[in-house]
Amino acid sequence: MLVLPDDALLEILENLDYTGVLACQETCRRVRRVVLDSVSLEYKIELGACGMVDGTVGKDTPNVAERLRRLRLHAAAWRSLAWTECTHFPHLRGDRLHPSAVIGSTILFPSMNMRRYTSTFLIQHIPSMLRGVEEKHSEFKIEADAREIHVDCSQDFYAFAESPRLFQVDRSPPRYHMRSISSGDPHPVACSLGILDLSTAPWQHRAARDVFADYLLDVIFKNDLWTYVVMNWKTGIVEWTMAGPPRSVVMPCHFLDDNHVIFDAPAYSDRDAEGRRLPYIRVYQFKSALHTTNAPATSSYSFALPELAQDDLRMSSRIASTVTSPTGAGYFHSDPRDRLLFIQSERKYDGSASMGTFSIDIPLETFISYIKSHPANGGSVVVPWDEWGPSGSRAVWLGPRSAATDGLVINGMRRVTLKSTAVLGQGTVMVLDYHPRRVARALARQRNGDTSDTILLGGEIGEEFTAEGCGAVRTTLPCIVTEVLLPKEAIYFIAAGVMFGVWLSEDGIVFAQRGAGARQLGDMWAYTF
């Protein structure tokens, strides 16, 4: 039998991803020993289990052993919520609105005073021990009325559309600008020096919606119809357009991945014979240059939601950020594919008079794998809830709106719920981690006798959701639950009701206090590790 030398085995293992290494080390003792002896493979396994991938390795990037050390500290900090760092940002006071983008260690605040085609944005980098990033902030000015601005996962690319002044009936086509945050110049790989000109008038631009990988998603008013457009910002090619229904409101929409766009449910809701809403989440597949599949140009999928979601359904899907160090020498990306679709609905629960909230958490992988295995062949497919829902998702009753849903934030597969309390000086934060790899690790730890994690397979916040017609909803989506007392500095303004906002990034949580005006930002605190 041919025996490969250890070095050659190591080379092979280096080419595998983290799951491949784990599978391979089960083949024989020698392979397992090679895996256990290698720091770089250990790092790869650790990184994969954290849902991250390495970024661009520059000359300032620490060595593998140091990266492994930081990663372990970071993973442990999220489990124990040891608030290792608290940074106070008093200088942010002023006419700041809610952030336009929270991505990685970057938060982008627009200014309230946007007039005469000039917009000012403040970029706040929160400190991160994991990434070795210091706190810093800078401002940039855009010579255009840019209300909607999008930062992509590299944290160095932002895009905005130069739109006509509000209420101006100008049918001039929108021009998109793609720039680099660090230099302020047109982004080096963007098409035509960072300006994408849609010259096929009459199009009146309204709002950019999303940016993911090479694509920009936008909603444009054309021929008295809302038209949804997917553009490749590197090549300048419009990859997909869809004329939406003539409605007065624009449907919220996001990229599911670089091949699918997802629309909010209620706008597409059909009604049955009795006039009740039949809610769907609709997903469109567009022909993407990044995908080489022979999929037809456009297919659509309607994912039916459980009946209980009929009323006033609100949906938001959050995209885990690929996080790089803003200094350029990036490492520790989080995997942009690890995402959670979060749907929240408010309604009268179970016949009782009180209004309540429930949520459905769905790993986006569930969607995408369903779509991949059921090609619609250019047509349209309706997927009943029973078929797609129960296998990978569950609805959870969150209780009355005002309680548990205050300060609910999502980033990637993590969800943080702040529990407000009447007693000043006490408050808790609950972190639910749905990341399949992190859950698998927690389960492995539990098997080894470590009981530091709470792993829930069935129950969650409040009671189990068992409404009629939704028995199938009671499925398992395992998650790790961590609940801790908040640091003193943070609870004051939560309990006192002076909270402006709370934002979650891969590296920690940021709280902001309300400023002088109700819509203005006050002091900000970041708890990061």
Add this chain to the structure above:
Amino acid sequence: MPTIVSVDDSTVPGEGSSRLLLLVSSDNKHIVVEEDIMSRSRFISKQVEGFEATSQRHAILLPFSSFVLNKVIEYCSHYRGYYLLEDDPDAAPPGRSPVREWDQEFLDVDRNMLLRIIKAAHYLEIKSLVGSCARAIADMIRGKTTEEMREILGVENDFTPEEEHSPSSKCTG
């Protein structure tokens, strides 16, 4: 270490800048190759340095068949005169080796041959070839079950039943 056999100087005419080397495979085939071609191999280079020191040139015995050796020589001939970062002993250790189209075609061989080539490349210390082979083998085992991986890598399950199911301590973090 291969046995070093003294050979008559006439079989290895050392003229000009590129002298000739005599390589002997395990199936006793004698292959004459220009020294220049084989300079990519650290092992051969070290041998040649030895020749210079002792002013004696020998045949180099190699522990693999001529079939494999010819394949390696084909690789070295293709990249003759090329600078490949992985083969530069002074360069910083590179990460994963880059994808080279020619290598992919060159390594489009069966599993056994691929394992033989990587072993030979490892013996001859040709890092770029080891890297390309490793990539090709990794492509083969990616997404396979543990049992299929064993077959591809040619290893046997030598775990005790307890060991097999115990998650290795380091990886449960």
